[in-house]
Amino acid sequence: MSIGHILVVDDESEIRNLLVDVLEDEGFTVSSAADAAEARGSIAVRRPDLILLDIWMPGMDGIGLLREWHERDQLVWPVIMMSGHGTVETAVEATRLGAFDFIEKPISLDKLLLLIEHALDNRRLAQENAALKRGEVDPLDLIGDSEYMQELREQAKKIAGHDAWVLISGEPGTGKQALARFIHRHSARRHFPFVDTGGSAVSGRQNAAVELFGAEEDGRIRYGLLEQANGGTLFIAEAADMDEQTQMQLISALESQSFFRVGGNEPVRVDVRVIAATRKDLEAEVRAGNFREDLYYHLSVVPVHIEPLREHPEDIPVLLAHYLETAHQVEGLPRRELTIGARNLLRYHHWSGNVRELKNLVQRLLILGSGEVIDEQEVQRALGLAPMDQGGEDNSPALVSLNLDLPLREARDEFERRYLLAQLKNVEGSMTELSRRTGMERTNLYRKLKSLGIQTGGERSTGSSA
Incomplete structure (x- = not known):
């Protein structure tokens, strides 16, 4: 498995070929380009994880190409500049435009490999920090010393050793994303991105296709979540919320590992592992005609259920x-x-x-x-x-x-009885408000009240006659 994709842009074929051979031996996949035009074509076909960019080239030079990416807000990859005739002014300008670092020719391969490692590590840390600031990542792991939690972690490590797709089910708040991240961190894909689609990208919004698959317009490329996850893991936060059109597009892309960006003419190839989560019974959703059967069977190769905290x-x-x-x-x-x-x-x-x-x-x-x-x-x-x-x-x-x-079950029932009685009093008997406060669906709430022997009246009647 590749450890990253690098684009080498240099007009000297001997240097290009040497770098391609060395980087492929190190485990990278590599594309090469002789000038700015070929570089544009290459990044349109595949999003690189890093670019090695020569400064002096015919036509548009490396600084000009770097400025183009900078001005289009397209510099989503680290760039290491290469030159045999560099100056302090050139290095300063390259840094100002967003280059990660600068290396002089003749290139020391040991120094270059170290620079590439630092650049990729820096990019991963920046992505993790940005996710933390957005509140997308819980800094804690799968916490718990119970026999159940220990078994869950061991099961997750076994799953991580394989590349099969995973479907995680469980109530809201049980830690489905935390489990998905745990599997990713212990897998061979751990050096690549973990990309969370969130709810918005798959819920049928007008620009859902753009968010998932990206877009091309007037030479500008917007990389979608699938492409951002290339080499790593795509986490579908709530699979049951996907509309029919998104389900159809996603199954096509994931089966062929390729897709077209919105407005694009060339297929984009990706290699991603999918981990999906759901709070609903997807089998029941399939039977009800709300979820595609073929997508369900793709997602549920390895099903994992997380028990509620109680x-x-x-x-x-x-x-x-x-x-x-x-x-x-x-x-x-x-x-x-x-x-x-x-x-x-x-x-x-x-x-x-x-x-x-x-x-x-x-x-x-x-x-x-x-x-x-x-x-x-x-x-x-x-x-x-x-x-x-x-x-x-x-x-x-x-x-x-x-x-x-009291035995655990009796003590739990007694506490739930007192809890629900207190909540009923606070909401003045409104079942709608009680459902909102407790986070329980109305059907489950009525069932729970009846099982605990709590009588309600009016709209909230469960055991008494109307």
Whole structure:
């Protein structure tokens, strides 16, 4: 498998051929061009990971070509300039226009290979930092010491050793993207990009095709997510949200590993691994005619299901400790400790939003709270279980007296009963608002209320007659 694609642009054929041979021996795939026109044609066919660009060439020189990419905002790859007659002014201008570095001829191959390694590493770090700033990457790994989490990590490492497509299912907030990133980091593709389509790129928006496949117009190239993921992993954040047209285009592109950019005339070849995630039952979506059967079978070569957090509550204390410490170390939030009562309350919380809800709760407690200790009452208020009246009196339901000596399932049922009763009181019996607050679908919510013996009336009636 290639470790990257490099374009060599130099008018001297001996130098081009030498560099092509050396770089291919190092494991790169390499294209070459003798001038600016050939270079433009090459990047239109395949997006390079790095360009080696000679300064002195007939027609448009290297600085002119670099300026063209810079002005068109098309410099999405690192460029290393090469010259046998370089000057300080030329090097300064190349750097100003976005070149990564400058190397003199005759070229030291050892120095060049080291420069290429640094340039690619720098590009990967820049991409990761940009993703972190956009909030796309959770800095934490698959956290948990339970037997379930240990088995999940081991399963993910086995999957990473193969190049099969993966379909990850689970409730919202369970860590589907974290699992996908874990698989990518432990795979042979780990040195290449992990590209997340997000929800917008596949949800049928007008420019969905442009975002996925890119576009060409007036000599300008916009590289889509598929091309950006070349060599690495394309993560489809919510496969069930893809409209029919996007499903059809995507299956065609992924089966042939090639596609046309919007407005383009030449096919673009890619080599990507696909990891998709879904909160829905895709088999049921196929039966209902909402999802293509052929795409489903391509995506689900290796299916993996992530259990909701409430099914492995022994990981909750570990998650709380990690998020409390990370919020302090990474985000600069104050360090605070949970009391034993607060920990017990959180351990038996339903966590309908799973790990994401837990992380958000920790941030809310650290941002809005004060003091070194987080007690049960503060947790109840943060969960919406302990409203304060205008005089500041605590009107919370009596949740603190939960019997922790009960078997796990009975204790969980008791806590869920009290939690839902408190929420019902807060929303004045509105099932619509209760569904929104708890993050549960109406059908599942009615079923849960009935199983816990909670009677409701009016629009919220489950066990009583109308």
